Amino acid sequence: MTTWIDAGCILIVFFALIILATSRIVGMIRIFVLQSCVLSLMPLFLHAEAVSARDVMLSLGTVSLKAALVPFVLFWAIRRISMRTEVKPLIGVGASIVCGALLIAGAFWVSLALRIPGRPVTDLGLPCALATVLLGFMIMVTRTRAVTQVIGYLVIENGIFLFAVSLFDAMPTLIEMGILLDIFVAVFIMAIVLNNINEEFEHDPGGESRAKMGETF
Amino acid sequence: MESFLQIAWPVPFGELALKIDPLSLVFLCPVIILLICAGAYGVGYMRPYWGKRPLGAHVGFYLLFALALLLIVTANNVILFLGAWETMTITTFFLIIFSDEKEAVRKAGFLYLIASHCATFCLLIMFFLMAHFAGSMDFTVMSKVGFPLELAGIIFLLALAGFGVKAGFLPLHVWLPYAHPAAPAHISALLSGVAIKMGIYGLCRVLWIVGILPAWCGYMLIIIGVICGVMGVLYALGQHELKKLLAYHSIENIGIITLGLGVGLLGRSYDQPFLAVLGFGGGLLHVINHSLFKGLLFLAAGSVISKTHSGDIDQLGGLAKTMPVTSVLFLVGALSICGLPLFNGFISEFIIFFGLFQGVLALPLLGVIFSVLGIIALALMGALAIACFTKVYGAVFSGQPRSIDSGLEYSKTVDETTSIWMLAPMIILAWLCAWIGLAPKMMSGITFLGGACLARVDLFLIDMSRIYIPLSTTIGIAFLFSGLILGLLVMRRFILGAEPQPVREAWGCGFTRVSVRAQYTASSFARSIIDLVKNILQARQYGAKAGGYFPLRARLASSVRDVSEDMMFRPLLAGLTRLSRKIDARRVLYTQMYLMYIFLFLIFLLVWKLR
Numbered sequence: 131m132t133t134w135i136d137a138g139c140i141l142i143v144f145f146a147l148i149i150l151a152t153s154r155i156v157g158m159i160r161i162f163v164l165q166s167c168v169l170s171l172m173p174l175f176l177h178a179e180a181v182s183a184r185d186v187m188l189s190l191g192t193v194s195l196k197a198a199l200v201p202f203v204l205f206w207a208i209r210r211i212s213m214r215t216e217v218k219p220l221i222g223v224g225a226s227i228v229c230g231a232l233l234i235a236g237a238f239w240v241s242l243a244l245r246i247p248g249r250p251v252t253d254l255g256l257p258c259a260l261a262t263v264l265l266g267f268m269i270m271v272t273r274t275r276a277v278t279q280v281i282g283y284l285v286i287e288n289g290i291f292l293f294a295v296s297l298f299d300a301m302p303t304l305i306e307m308g309i310l311l312d313i314f315v316a317v318f319i320m321a322i323v324l325n326n327i328n329e330e331f332e333h334d335p336g337g338e339s340r341a342k343m344g345e346t347f
Numbered sequence: 348m349e350s351f352l353q354i355a356w357p358v359p360f361g362e363l364a365l366k367i368d369p370l371s372l373v374f375l376c377p378v379i380i381l382l383i384c385a386g387a388y389g390v391g392y393m394r395p396y397w398g399k400r401p402l403g404a405h406v407g408f409y410l411l412f413a414l415a416l417l418l419i420v421t422a423n424n425v426i427l428f429l430g431a432w433e434t435m436t437i438t439t440f441f442l443i444i445f446s447d448e449k450e451a452v453r454k455a456g457f458l459y460l461i462a463s464h465c466a467t468f469c470l471l472i473m474f475f476l477m478a479h480f481a482g483s484m485d486f487t488v489m490s491k492v493g494f495p496l497e498l499a500g501i502i503f504l505l506a507l508a509g510f511g512v513k514a515g516f517l518p519l520h521v522w523l524p525y526a527h528p529a530a531p532a533h534i535s536a537l538l539s540g541v542a543i544k545m546g547i548y549g550l551c552r553v554l555w556i557v558g559i560l561p562a563w564c565g566y567m568l569i570i571i572g573v574i575c576g577v578m579g580v581l582y583a584l585g586q587h588e589l590k591k592l593l594a595y596h597s598i599e600n601i602g603i604i605t606l607g608l609g610v611g612l613l614g615r616s617y618d619q620p621f622l623a624v625l626g627f628g629g630g631l632l633h634v635i636n637h638s639l640f641k642g643l644l645f646l647a648a649g650s651v652i653s654k655t656h657s658g659d660i661d662q663l664g665g666l667a668k669t670m671p672v673t674s675v676l677f678l679v680g681a682l683s684i685c686g687l688p689l690f691n692g693f694i695s696e697f698i699i700f701f702g703l704f705q706g707v708l709a710l711p712l713l714g715v716i717f718s719v720l721g722i723i724a725l726a727l728m729g730a731l732a733i734a735c736f737t738k739v740y741g742a743v744f745s746g747q748p749r750s751i752d753s754g755l756e757y758s759k760t761v762d763e764t765t766s767i768w769m770l771a772p773m774i775i776l777a778w779l780c781a782w783i784g785l786a787p788k789m790m791s792g793i794t795f796l797g798g799a800c801l802a803r804v805d806l807f808l809i810d811m812s813r814i815y816i817p818l819s820t821t822i823g824i825a826f827l828f829s830g831l832i833l834g835l836l837v838m839r840r841f842i843l844g845a846e847p848q849p850v851r852e853a854w855g856c857g858f859t860r861v862s863v864r865a866q867y868t869a870s871s872f873a874r875s876i877i878d879l880v881k882n883i884l885q886a887r888q889y890g891a892k893a894g895g896y897f898p899l900r901a902r903l904a905s906s907v908r909d910v911s912e913d914m915m916f917r918p919l920l921a922g923l924t925r926l927s928r929k930i931d932a933r934r935v936l937y938t939q940m941y942l943m944y945i946f947l948f949l950i951f952l953l954v955w956k957l958r
Contacts (some may be wrong), residue, residue: 236950243957264950271943 132252133174138264139258141168142292143234146285149163151223153210158281159204166196169288172295179233188306192291195310200284200317207321208277221272230265237261255296262289280320351423360484361426374420374548376790377638380779381540382413384772388646389533390882391768392653403747404700405445412438412537419545423932425474425484432470432545438465439542443530450543455522455529462512462522464507469509470549472500477556490556499557503564506553507571514546514619516599516605517575518911524582528658532649535590539597540638540643547604547634549626555614555629555801562616568609569717573724575600580731584738585907589648589658592739593641596684598635599728604630606721610706611802613717619709620804622702625814628798629698632791636691636783639649640683643776647677651743660742660869667744672770674744679738679777683784686729691783694791697821700725701814709942734876742869749868785826787818870905877907886909 145165152158170192172183221229238262246256273279287309294306297303367375386409393402415438418431440463444456480498481489496501496739507516515523523543579598586592591882606629614622650673651666652658667674676687683690703725706718744748784791799806877886885908 168458240953240957267942267949271946 133183134255135252138168138172139254143258143261146262150226150269155277159201162281163197163201176202191310203317203321226272233264234261237264244345259289262292362424364423365419365421366423369796369800371420372792377418377635378541381642384776385533385537388772391766392532392649408438409439417936423486425835427477427684432929442534443526445531452529455525459522459526466512466717470504473505494557496561499560502557503560504521505847506550510546514543516571516602516654517578520598521912521916524591524594528590532645536642536645544634558803564715565609565613565616567611569721570606572602572606572609573690576728577724580728581880584735585877585884587659588660588661593644604633610702613714615802617710621809622705622709623704623802624795624809625702626797627801629695629702629797631797632794639776639779640680643773644680646773647673659665662741662749664748665744676773676777679780681740683780685733689784689829691780694787736870746866787878
């Protein structure tokens with residue numbers, strides 16, 4: 131069973147790297163959906179002998195929120211402000227991947243020395259969670275659109291969720307629920323903000339600023 | 348000898364613990380006297396503003412300020428002390444910016460606020476270091492703890508930096524020459540008389556708490572005293588504005604006080620109780636004396652300014668004829684500040700001198716060198732102060748108004764219609780100056796008690812007659828001298844009769860129709876001394892080139908640069924501004940850049956924590 135969990139961890143980091151290297155917003159969201167699906171399967175593999183009701187609940191909650199509701203809101207948002215393509219990222223794709231690789235290496239190096247309470251389910255859980263958080267941050271740093279910021283934030287949240295899963299026995303369900311609620315509220319707020327940005331720019335008669343629409347602040 | 352009041356208080360680590368020991372008593376005297384006098388003076392001084400300005404706020408802040416001062420000198424708990432200290436700082440700020448429609452006043456107040464808060468930063472660190480080591484926030488408990496020498500040295504340096512800003516030690520005094528002229532007269536008197544003394548009080552309190560200090564602390568205090576004293580009076584000589592000049596004199600007197608404290612500290616370090624009591628006692632007596640005469644001088648200056656609407660010494664003149672009472676009171680203050688016999692400044696300077704000579708006899712070689720340095724510096728300060736106040740009194744009260752445009756007109760209108768509210772406090776202060784000068788036993792007794800408290804010795808074990816006998820001899824001679832002068836005055840009246848003498852122009856040298864502009868001005872009077880030290884003062888002169896045989900117009904302006912302001916703080920500020928501009932230029936408009944900074948910092952924390 132650990133094999134599956136390890137594979138899931140690797141996949142999650144891999145997807146985060148792909149999001150970092152993708153320039154189209156729709157593509158980013160789709161890959162995020164994939165990542166969330168993988169993540170939502172993780173609790174099912176935690177207790178090999180008997181899948182508890184709690185695991186199933188968690189899995190279902192994650193899928194419905196991260197792979198359905200959040201992408202739906204995001205797609206709705208970009209449709210509202212009719213923005214499909216990402217502007218050029220601050221750092222080129224190649225450089226982003228190199229930085230991402232360095233970050234992953236760094237995360238592994240750091241987690242070697244990190245001491246966590248309780249016995250982790252797998253050795254890969256912690257470094258992968260850390261790497262995902264760092265990559266999410268990298269996405270936020272290198273992209274200029276509001277939607278991409280949200281995606282970066284969601285990737286960070288996925289990393290934190292992965293961290294929670296890898297420490298499953300030490301982490302109460304309440305905290306996981308809290309994380310899920312956080313994500314939902316954050317995306318909700320972002321959608322409202324995006325909507326407001328859109329309305330603000332619609333009043334602009336010159337239309338010159340339309341090009342910048344959706345760009346953060 | 349001590350009385351306590353302790354009330355539990357829900358403030359964390361705080362306690363409403365008040366204590367009056369001899370040291371508090373010494374500082375309570377000037378605080379109470381000056382608060383009452385300046386308050387009464389303020390009633391008269393603020394009369395023109397009635398109904399025009401919100402005086403209620405001013406009075407409220409005044410009372411709060413008074414409360415804060417009383418709490419500072421009696422607080423026995425770190426939190427209470429710091430709270431009172433901050434209250435004093437903030438209320439002082441509001442009192443200074445009373446005339447806030449003027450930009451200079453706002454700037455002065457702001458400068459004061461910034462300087463004070465930088466100081467409080469040092470104080471916080473210092474007090475928490477002490478409290479941490481002693482395990483208590485209570486001053487009395489702290490004083491019973493033996494601090495290690497290195498820690499004591501650090502505490503001493505922090506106290507110098509923190510309290511030095513308030514007291515106006517030389518490189519840190521920048522706020523002082525701006526805040527004093529900006530405030531109303533009675534507030535200036537309080538600032539100079541009491542508020543800056545709180546810096547000295549804090550320093551004394553720290554010296555009291557930390558019983559054993561390294562020997563270099565005493566030497567350092569002496570050096571600070573010498574520099575403050577000499578530079579303060581030299582800067583004062585170069586000033587053209589009455590209140591600014593008095594403000595620089597405050598720095599000089601703080602120097603004298605610090606010199607006394609330094610001598611006392613040396614005495615304590617080298618286990619010479621008599622020397623310690625002399626030094627501390629002399630310094631503390633000068634605290635009281637300076638409050639009295641500087642308060643008096645500021646109040647008198649306030650009367651002059653409120654009548655003539657000008658503080659420029661080079662414009663004033665001839666006020667002795669129109670404001671005789673104020674002029675006599677100012678003269679009393681001037682004689683006191685110069686340290687001349689019959690007045691109180693003499694007594695404290697005499698005790699400090701005596702202590703310095705005692706130091707020459709009792710201390711090791713290094714101490715002898717510093718004592719001699721102190722003696723020379725103190726003598727120099729006295730001489731320069733006399734020159735400076737000759738200049739002020741001569742220019743403001745003698746001669747004729749020096750400005751043609753505004754001066755002549757006011758000389759006719761100005762008269763001694765100062766209200767009793769303004770005159771009475773000045774008379775009380777002048778009387779106190781003379782009382783301490785003529786009968787110093789009581790006040791010096793109190794300050795010697797304070798000195799013994801600082802020196803941590805019992806006053807009864809020390810033979811204080813060693814100082815009282817020469818002191819009384821000197822006062823006796825001074826009495827004789829004043830009797831001689833009085834006799835000469837009586838003789839003059841006897842010979843010349845009672846009929847009024849014809850009034851001639853002062854310094855007229857026999858000419859009758861001299862232009863008022865041909866008089867000595869304050870600047871020209873001070874110039875001979877300023878020229879001697881113009882490299883130290885960075886004194887500059889502009890203009891004064893008159894061409895041709897019948898020059899129509901010539902201008903002369905002179906200024907003295909405050910070295911520590913112009914060469915330390917302004918370049919520092921300019922550097923900071925440049926640096927922040929540079930950072931500002933680097934600032935990227937993207938939020939992403941800030942995110943990246945956070946990101947990098949997070950990674951740094953992660954890696955740093957792991958090592």
